[in-house]
Amino acid sequence: MSGFWGVARAIMGREFLRFIHQRERFIAALVRPMVWLLIFAAGFRAALGLSIIPPYQTYITYETYIVPGLCAMVLLFNGMQSSLSLVYDREMGSMRLLLTSPFPRWWLLFCRLLGSTAISILQVYTFLALAGLFGITMPPLGYVTVLPGLVLGGLMLGALGLVLSSFIKQLENFAGVMNFVIFPMFFLSSALYPLWKMAESSPLLRDICALNPFTHVVELIRFLLYLQINWIALLWVVTCTIILCAAAVWGYDPARGLMKRKT
Template structure:
């Protein structure tokens, strides 16, 4: 194994981030689509659920809140989740065109190259989430400036976890046509069976089984990490679970892209 060259690693990081940024700039509909989904929930669905779903005072909130206020952190998580899956789709495309194979033949360590891909995707997700928070503020859902600053590391950690999930899934998806199945059996259950749209105590009132599923969903902890950060509070459990899950997903991705056992070898 070649020694790790910090200078070459920085060049690779800048190159991969720049490539992903240029791809994002040239796909403006991707940016709009990432904002349309959460805005539909914020503007349309929240209006209907506001009266039906009462919310008690729960941390990190100090008073009663509107439903719109509650779901904003979850909708930020939605942006990170769907963008992580979008990066998964682009990785499958890169593998089919040979771009991924060319990247992984670099003399740099495989773990660093894959980390660069995840980081590039996460930075784009963070930008989309920040734009959404600005739009949400225009609709009356505002937090303090310290909250907007504190949420940045929370978005980064959550984005790395979901980017790692997308990377791990991309190592399992053989064809672009199979991505629809991932949407139905991974993304939507992960989003709806979480605290993104309703607090866990509400779920416990209806079903203890669903509550247990939501409480074991790592996406729940990513959402709670963002929620607490927006209000200047620290949730150590959410941070620990999110980081631990990110490491686990990254380990699965490294295994999947290992030429000795993953898709790279089987497709070769």
């Protein structure tokens, strides 16, 4: 078993080393949600009144409302960044090194997923700390109880990145992911506006948002930050994580997915 842990340590360690070598990536990962929080939310606050909805027990500011969505946005961008680096690894050849390890491929991919999730969580906590500096705080214990939600959400969105990377042939195609995955997932969710508000303008849009797994990542994080569990969101996220992990293993199967094409 020590070999399995050694592989996990090495793959996660490599992810971490690569991350600290890319300081720009870390700064960009923080600037993005901070811009939303401090500029977008300030402008939107007046336009969007919020009523009291669970898990909140009182009126909250718009900045407070979008914090869970921005945490999930960090996870989403990082999951996609990780899939981008997988495509890069494939073009650069280092993916071959990983996949010719004698350890089971599902374990190698899972370790890669854990590594990218750990980095996502590090970014989320840094973002929450920065938000706290600007006076946007959560219940103190919420910073602890949110951790399992961040792990699950990070795994789900990282697995989505893995699946996408197994189908994207070249780095150039990655711009499409931004347009067709990241933006629709983010905007068609409860990250920026509650679903009841969405229903006021379009019930269909609300239904689409309710079916978006990203909405459930946001809600899972939102409730856990306030020491509550949203069971429906939890079920959605767990189910999607399992399905996406299975799809990733399928996509990287040498007899079927990624490698079947001439790379």
